[in-house]
Amino acid sequence: MLAFFIARRLLLLVPTLLGVLLITFLISHIVPGDAAQLIAGPRATPEIIQRIRQEYGLDKPLHIQFAIYLGQVLRGDLGKSIRTRRPVGADIRAFFPATFELTTTAMLLAVLLGIPLGVISAVYRDRLPDHLSRVFSVIGVSMPIFWLGLLLLFLFYIRLGILPGPGRISGDPPAHITGLYLFDSLLTGNWRALGDAALHLVLPSFTLAFAVLARITRMTRSSMLEALAQDYVRTARAKGLHERWVVVRHGLRNALIPTLTVIGLSYGELLGGAVATELIFAWPGMTHYVVGSMTSLDFPAVMGVTLVIAIIYITVNLLVDITYALVDPRIRY
Amino acid sequence: MHWWIRGYATRGSEWRRALGRLWRSRLALVGLAIVVALVVVAVFAPWIAPYSPTKINLRERLKPPSVAHPFGTDDAGRDILSRVIYGSRVTLRICVLVVGLTLGIGTLLGLISGYFGGWVDEVLMRVSDVFLAFPALILAMAIAAALGPSLENAIVAMVAIWWPRYARVTRGQVLSIREIDFVAAARAAGASSTRIMLRHILPNCISPVVVQATLDLGEVVLTAATLSFIGFGAQPPTPEWGAMVSVGRNFLRDYWWYTTFPGLAILITVMGFNLLGDAVRDILDPRLRRGP
Numbered sequence: 121m122l123a124f125f126i127a128r129r130l131l132l133l134v135p136t137l138l139g140v141l142l143i144t145f146l147i148s149h150i151v152p153g154d155a156a157q158l159i160a161g162p163r164a165t166p167e168i169i170q171r172i173r174q175e176y177g178l179d180k181p182l183h184i185q186f187a188i189y190l191g192q193v194l195r196g197d198l199g200k201s202i203r204t205r206r207p208v209g210a211d212i213r214a215f216f217p218a219t220f221e222l223t224t225t226a227m228l229l230a231v232l233l234g235i236p237l238g239v240i241s242a243v244y245r246d247r248l249p250d251h252l253s254r255v256f257s258v259i260g261v262s263m264p265i266f267w268l269g270l271l272l273l274f275l276f277y278i279r280l281g282i283l284p285g286p287g288r289i290s291g292d293p294p295a296h297i298t299g300l301y302l303f304d305s306l307l308t309g310n311w312r313a314l315g316d317a318a319l320h321l322v323l324p325s326f327t328l329a330f331a332v333l334a335r336i337t338r339m340t341r342s343s344m345l346e347a348l349a350q351d352y353v354r355t356a357r358a359k360g361l362h363e364r365w366v367v368v369r370h371g372l373r374n375a376l377i378p379t380l381t382v383i384g385l386s387y388g389e390l391l392g393g394a395v396a397t398e399l400i401f402a403w404p405g406m407t408h409y410v411v412g413s414m415t416s417l418d419f420p421a422v423m424g425v426t427l428v429i430a431i432i433y434i435t436v437n438l439l440v441d442i443t444y445a446l447v448d449p450r451i452r453y
Numbered sequence: 454m455h456w457w458i459r460g461y462a463t464r465g466s467e468w469r470r471a472l473g474r475l476w477r478s479r480l481a482l483v484g485l486a487i488v489v490a491l492v493v494v495a496v497f498a499p500w501i502a503p504y505s506p507t508k509i510n511l512r513e514r515l516k517p518p519s520v521a522h523p524f525g526t527d528d529a530g531r532d533i534l535s536r537v538i539y540g541s542r543v544t545l546r547i548c549v550l551v552v553g554l555t556l557g558i559g560t561l562l563g564l565i566s567g568y569f570g571g572w573v574d575e576v577l578m579r580v581s582d583v584f585l586a587f588p589a590l591i592l593a594m595a596i597a598a599a600l601g602p603s604l605e606n607a608i609v610a611m612v613a614i615w616w617p618r619y620a621r622v623t624r625g626q627v628l629s630i631r632e633i634d635f636v637a638a639a640r641a642a643g644a645s646s647t648r649i650m651l652r653h654i655l656p657n658c659i660s661p662v663v664v665q666a667t668l669d670l671g672e673v674v675l676t677a678a679t680l681s682f683i684g685f686g687a688q689p690p691t692p693e694w695g696a697m698v699s700v701g702r703n704f705l706r707d708y709w710w711y712t713t714f715p716g717l718a719i720l721i722t723v724m725g726f727n728l729l730g731d732a733v734r735d736i737l738d739p740r741l742r743r744g745p
Contacts, residue, residue, distance in 0.1 A: 140583055262727050264675055411683060
């Protein structure tokens with residue numbers, strides 16, 4: 121049954137992915153001006169521009185161009201970046217680990233802090249801890265990420281000097297294995313790099329986690345309140361079970377299902393939030409790369425990264441749906 | 454009977470009760486006060502602002518907050534307070550345009566999708582799936598960058614990423630209303646599809662859409678400010694809060710006030726919209742009543 125559900129979900133992804141490809145393709149073809157001229161640079165002769173137009177297939181009709189693009193993507197070829205003159209796939213591989221490390225740390229932070237905060241808030245309903253956590257979550261969901269990042273940078277780096285500033289590491293990065301600095305330095309036993317990379321992660325991951333943390337706290341609180349009002353919780357209490365056991369086993373376990381959805385949906389927000397965060401903290405990640413590509417109208421790179429980000433987002437949401445079906449046996453689509 | 458239809462039928466008393474609830478919630482009142490203040494500031498900006506938002510005065514460059522310039526001055530000697538005040542106009546304009554356009558387009562498409570069903574519905578919903586498959590900000594950035602960085606193009610980009618939400622909410626409502634007796638009665642009486650959709654279905658499915666719109670206002674302000682901060686929205690020297698923080702970033706080390714006040718304006722505005730949005734949701738949609 122579950123296998124059938126997963127297969128159905130995967131099948132439904134095919135039209136969505138085709139649509140995603142079409143959108144990324146169309147976006148990069150609404151670029152004003154002549155793309156070939158852009159690639160060739162300002163001093164190119166008409167012959168060179170003509171040659172580039174042929175080389176990139178820009179002289180063909182739009183639907184043929186799309187078919188060619190589709191074929192390339194299916195073969196795993198994302199084209200060549202105009203700005204870096206390297207294959208887009210190689211660029212993405214180079215910049216992906218930094219983004220992955222940042223968003224994963226932020227998500228862990230948000231989940232590990234948000235769920236306990238939400239539980240505390242619900243247990244102490246309408247008392248001081250609840251008021252504090254509610255005020256915090258209203259501020260959290262309203263906070264411009266880029267401004268929070270600048271405030272933290274100003275306070276902890278410029279004024280207090282207790283945390284490192286922009287960048288992933290000061291000094292040499294650890295030997296390249298996965299590209300994830302924490303992981304690589306652990307594997308190679310490079311303790312200096314491990315500590316340094318971890319410290320560099322503090323401000324950006326907290327900045328990025330903030331809004332999602334607030335959302336998770338909020339959702340956990342409200343679904344905890346709902347769960348704790350159920351009859352089985354009253355029964356459990358009436359049986360004389362320890363309050364902590366009731367909260368965790370009967371309350372939290374059931375409250376986690378809606379929270380899970382928020383986590384999945386928030387992943388897109390994290391990828392979006394990574395743009396401003398990477399910009400402020402000079403974090404050499406994928407979104408930092410794509411902003412540069414967008415500014416210089418490097419459309420093969422924009423198409424490639426947008427596509428990869430959409431696929432990551434789709435995959436995360438698929439995983440959430442599957443987990444959802446696993447933890448809640450009532451759900452079958 | 455569905456709650457929204459009941460609400461529609463006995464509108465007077467429902468509204469009175471709703472206002473009573475709004476009045477009792479302190480957080481909602483704070484939200485309302487912030488939004489009212491924003492509108493007042495935006496409307497009366499020329500009378501409130503002590504200086505011109507764009508006039509360059511190099512002798513007054515990067516002055517810290519003082520009595521003459523409560524928020525300090527920027528790198529061109531412009532009064533930051535006046536720029537923040539004028540920025541409310543830009544923000545409000547973005548809100549009205551983005552929410553108005555997405556509401557119009559999304560509701561119309563959702564109405565068509567839900568009412569006609571079949572392949573029309575299938576196509577529209579698959580298209581909206583595709584738009585929802587991207588993280589919103591990334592898609593907005595890509596569209597805004599491709600069209601060329603400007604405030605107008607950022608607005609177009611935001612409308613492009615936002616309409617599917619309204620289409621989906623409306624469609625869901627239409628599906629549950631379509632089969633109710635009064636629609637069948639209208640159809641039997643020979644009313645046209647357009648008339649049924651606009652006169653009988655739309656009024657009965659509008660309140661969840663309004664809830665969605667109020668909840669989205671804060672996010673629209675945040676997204677617009679973020680696009681401007683990254684460089685794909687309003688361009689300096691437009692007094693737009695995100696763009697101001699973006700320029701101020703280069704002066705972060707020694708001139709903290711440059712980024713602080715425009716950013717604070719964004720935070721407070723978004724908070725106002727969010728608090729008000731929560732209240733409106735609680736009032737119009739009792740099923741979703743959940744405290745912040």
